Amino acid sequence: ITIGSAGKSFAVTGHKIGFAYGPKHLIKPLKLLHEYSTSRCSTPLQEAIAIAYEHEYEHLNQPSSFLKQFATSLQAKRDLIANMLSEVQMNAVIPEGGYYVTVDIRKIAKRVNFTSEEGETKDTKFVNWLSKTQV
Incomplete structure (x- = not known):
């Protein structure tokens, strides 16, 4: 399982948003845990972070990479x-x-x-x- 923190990656530590990536049988229990341990996450923030990660993926190891x-x-x-x-x-x-x-x-x-x-x-x-x- 790969777990990441957008707050740490993009220096916006006040925004508690992250991700987990891995095999479905391992991610499913994580999703359940997440549902019961957090109240909500801003949809616009989720969209913004997704766009930021997409940009970084396209520009990784280039001068334009944050x-x-x-x-x-x-x-x-x-x-x-x-x-x-x-x-x-x-x-x-x-x-x-x-x-x-x-x-x-x-x-x-x-x-x-x-x-x-x-x-x-x-x-x-x-x-x-x-x-x-x-x-």
Whole structure:
């Protein structure tokens, strides 16, 4: 079964729309599960996403492909943020896909005091400290 998220593919994560493709005997139970776990999905949005995927299929690996440009753009941004974090001794876990970069703050946490910040966890306290100090 192939499952995809249009929200992630086209950077419209607020729109919860996706697809599943596979053998009928496996897709049928998924359709049943979907019917009982969601309330509705906008028909115009479904049409728009279908058109977007059709366009991408026709233009894949061409300069006019949003997905190709988007992947290249995300990789450049990922590399930039990873280098910036490395310069301040914060190591990034380099993702192979997705929007998020996870950061190891253990080294910098030894050098700054953020224990008095609000939050239940170290990462929350650290982010609150960063936002106040504007480092």
